[in-house]
Amino acid sequence: MAYYDPSGWIDPTDSLINEVEERLKLDKKAQSKGLSTLRRRVYGTTKVFLPPVSFELDVVVKGTKELLRLTEWVDKAGKVYIDLTVSNDFLRKGHFNHDWHHNPDGRDIPPPHHIHFPTVKFNNLARPHSYAHSVHLEDTYLEALQTFCGCVNINIRAVSLPLLRRW
């Protein structure tokens, strides 16, 4: 576990959002929702439309006990998407096996992997323009998860892996 500081990737006139980064620096622990639990209790009898392979984890922030949502899904072409959210706001968005990303300051992030992060000027990760930093790993979705969690200080040792399967 660690925390990756992406401040070196942004324009000097911009800055990271303290509230987000402080939250990410804190120790966090991921816990599996459990597939049967997810089906029965979270979604109940409600029908859900889920991507080809996907899973969701609860992430508890130690100390504040705040609950974050970590989701990972993979499309049929092998692109991996990992999101860390709190109350519908994206704290990080990991894109693995993706194409180039163009940062707002004009810097290009080469394929295949990058993680989006919010800044004061580009604070909404659900918009086309946001900053990303590159990451290096092999092409497995598990390593993508481990790398992502490593960058945002989430302990996933308690989660039983492999998790990605269709339920």
Place this chain on the structure above:
Amino acid sequence: MNQKDIHELITSQIGRNLAVIPSNGGFKITLPFQDYMGEPIEMLVVPGPDQVIVEDLGHSAGLLFSLGLQSEENPAHQLIKNLSDSYHIVMDYDSGVLRQQLSPDVFGSEILEFIKVLISVQTVIPELQRRRREGRVGRRLATRLGEVVKQLRLPVEVQRQVAVEGKHETWQVDYKYVRNHGPETVDVLILATELNVKEPRKGVEHAITLAVDVLAIEAKRELRVVYDVDRKGSSAAAQRVAMLIDDYQRQVGYRAYNFASLEDKAQLMAQIVQELSPLTRE
């Protein structure tokens, strides 16, 4: 710029950003339109002897999942379902893709209809959520409630955003914890109801229906409905529907707290602290 220039400009823009590469026994098409993250929208085409299969690679379901809108009750899910029905697209719940089988004779025209649906989904759904967020006045009540609960530094973990089974439906509440009641335990559920919105009555309808359904099953439960209506700052409609929440509490069995009232707020917080105190829990 004349008619020919405009035509060439648009044609070159579309052509330059369109790509077809072999993938998964077919071809992955990169369309000249971007999703809400600024990434090109993609699809898969698998030609066969009698039919051509087109798929969205799971991106529509992925979009719902990323935004937490995958449940069929959600308007975003409903929008995809309606579009699929209208354009004869299969919403395959088992594999998580939108799929259509086209005859090679009509492939040229029909694939454009499929592309139209994909672009609509990727364009409209993120905006549905944005509208919902921007419709709120100030910070959400749930967020403010969360901040106050956090400050309490409770000794046990209080679950946030929990799904709770009612008699007929599954509902989401903001907080859930267990309190001791003599030898038994009682589930305490807290629901924050945002009334400072365009249509506050919907919030009240949701809260009261949730209360009836959740309290209808035999499990020992208590429900606390929190709303925030200021006699000066809130709209007349919000004040009117707040009375509904207050009036029906005894009849339905929940307890209502107005977060704008310092007295109510302090009472709710004191109650939580007391119930979760290590002394009362032993």
